[in-house]
Amino acid sequence: MRIGGGNLVTHLHGAPSAQIYAALRGVGAPLGRMDSYGWRTLDRKPTPMDFDAAMREAHERGVTPIILLEYEGSYQFLEPPQPIGSYEDWYAAGVAYAKRFRPGGDWAKANHVTGWGVTVFTAINEPDVQATIPRDAYRRALEGLADGVHSVDRELKVVPGGFATCNSHGDATLRGYGPAIAPLLEDGRLDGVDLHTYYNFRWFPLTKGRRFSAQSCFDRVKKAMGLTRDVNFYATEYNISKSEGWARPETxxxxxLTAFWDEMAVVGANGRPATIFAMPWNLGDTGTIEGPSYAMAAAADPWRPEPRAIVLRNVIRLAGSMHFTSIDQQKGLLTLDGPDGRLLVWHNLDGWTDAPGSAWTVVPPPWAVAAELWGWDGLRKSVSVTGGEHRFTALRQGETYMVFLPRPEP
Structure with missing residues (x-):
C-alpha cells in the first residue's frame, strides 16, 4: 500500500482514466492520486459529490484514492478573481470531503462499501512553482483543511500538495512555503511533507551521490523549517528524466531502480522509515501528454510498460508484501522481510555506498537455501546457498542490485 500513480481525474468517467487504471493494474500498484480543479463553486462552497463517479470507478478497479484539492496561484488573477479563500472556506472543505469519503463515510454507506475510503487528503500542488499565493494565506488554507478533516476523524491524514523547488532549484525553503507551514507540521496537524523528485542528468544527477536524493531534500527542507517533530515523507511525483545523458531507455x-529505493527508504531523524507512499510520474502516458522524458507507457491501448515501468513491476512483485528491517545509508544497504522471503538491496554507486566495487558478499539467514541476484533488467543469476556467506562477483558499478532469498516451502 505504499506505491501508486496518478492522476485519477474527477471530471470524466472512463477515458482518459482508463489508461492510468490499466497502468496501475499492469504494475500491481494499489494507490492513485485523485485530483480535481473543480471541487468547489466560485463562491468557495465545497462540492464533494463531484467526486462520486470517480470514487465509484476507483473502488470498482481496486485502487485506493489519495485526494488532491487543487488550486493554482494564477486563479486570483482571473475575471472574476478566484482567491484562495479563508480558513473557514478550507475548514468547510475539510469537513465535507472527510465526512463523505473517509472509510465508513457517507459515500461508503450510500454505496454499501465497507473497509475502503480515503485516509489521506492533500491540497495545492506545487505552490512553490508559480509562488504567487501569499504565504500566510497558504498556511491558513492548510490549517483550515486540516482542522476540518480532523473534526470528522482524528486518524485521517492531511498533507500539503507536493513541492518542487528543492528538486528543481535547490531551495530548501521551498520559496518560503516550507517555513510558512512549519507550525502545522510541528503540532501534527499536517502529517508530513510531499516532495517531488525528478532526477535529471544535468540538474539533479543521482549518479553524483546522495546530495541528489529524496533523502537529502527531505533533511534540508526539515532543517529550513526548524522542525523538532519527526514528520513523515510523501512523494506523489518522482521519476528519472529520460533525456540528455540518460536518454537511452536502458539507462x-x-x-x-536506484530512484525507487531512494524514495521508499527515506528515514526520519530517528533513523526509522519515514516514507508513507511514493508514486512515479507518469505511468499512463506514452509521451503524448508531456513528451517522452517521464512517459512510462510504451503503448496505450492496451497499456504496455516501457522499461522503467517494467522495473517498477518487478520490484512490486518481489517486495510488495515486505517491510524494512534495516536501512544503512552509509553502506547503501537495505534489508526487507516478508512472508515469502528476504530482500537485500545494495546501491553500488559512488556516493551511495562507502565501498562501491565489483563484488557483493551476502550472509543468508539460516533458513535460506537459494539466492537470486536481480538487477534493473530482471533476474540475472540463481545460486544455491547453504552454510554461510555467498559472494556475487563481476558486478558493474553505477547501478543498484537486489538479492532475493525465498523462504523454503514447508
Whole structure:
C-alpha cells in the first residue's frame, strides 16, 4: 500500500482514466492520486459529490484514492478573481470531503462499501512553482483543511500538495512555503511533507551521490523549517528524466531502480522509515501528454510498460508484501522481510555506498537455501546457498542490485 500513480481525474468517467487504471493494474500498484480543479463553486462552497463517479470507478478497479484539492496561484488573477479563500472556506472543505469519503463515510454507506475510503487528503500542488499565493494565506488554507478533516476523524491524514523547488532549484525553503507551514507540521496537524523528485542528468544527477536524493531534500527542507517533530515523507511525483545523458531507455531504467529505493527508504531523524507512499510520474502516458522524458507507457491501448515501468513491476512483485528491517545509508544497504522471503538491496554507486566495487558478499539467514541476484533488467543469476556467506562477483558499478532469498516451502 505504499506505491501508486496518478492522476485519477474527477471530471470524466472512463477515458482518459482508463489508461492510468490499466497502468496501475499492469504494475500491481494499489494507490492513485485523485485530483480535481473543480471541487468547489466560485463562491468557495465545497462540492464533494463531484467526486462520486470517480470514487465509484476507483473502488470498482481496486485502487485506493489519495485526494488532491487543487488550486493554482494564477486563479486570483482571473475575471472574476478566484482567491484562495479563508480558513473557514478550507475548514468547510475539510469537513465535507472527510465526512463523505473517509472509510465508513457517507459515500461508503450510500454505496454499501465497507473497509475502503480515503485516509489521506492533500491540497495545492506545487505552490512553490508559480509562488504567487501569499504565504500566510497558504498556511491558513492548510490549517483550515486540516482542522476540518480532523473534526470528522482524528486518524485521517492531511498533507500539503507536493513541492518542487528543492528538486528543481535547490531551495530548501521551498520559496518560503516550507517555513510558512512549519507550525502545522510541528503540532501534527499536517502529517508530513510531499516532495517531488525528478532526477535529471544535468540538474539533479543521482549518479553524483546522495546530495541528489529524496533523502537529502527531505533533511534540508526539515532543517529550513526548524522542525523538532519527526514528520513523515510523501512523494506523489518522482521519476528519472529520460533525456540528455540518460536518454537511452536502458539507462533510465537502470537508474530508476536506484530512484525507487531512494524514495521508499527515506528515514526520519530517528533513523526509522519515514516514507508513507511514493508514486512515479507518469505511468499512463506514452509521451503524448508531456513528451517522452517521464512517459512510462510504451503503448496505450492496451497499456504496455516501457522499461522503467517494467522495473517498477518487478520490484512490486518481489517486495510488495515486505517491510524494512534495516536501512544503512552509509553502506547503501537495505534489508526487507516478508512472508515469502528476504530482500537485500545494495546501491553500488559512488556516493551511495562507502565501498562501491565489483563484488557483493551476502550472509543468508539460516533458513535460506537459494539466492537470486536481480538487477534493473530482471533476474540475472540463481545460486544455491547453504552454510554461510555467498559472494556475487563481476558486478558493474553505477547501478543498484537486489538479492532475493525465498523462504523454503514447508
Amino acid at each position: 533510465a531504467a537502470k537508474l530508476f
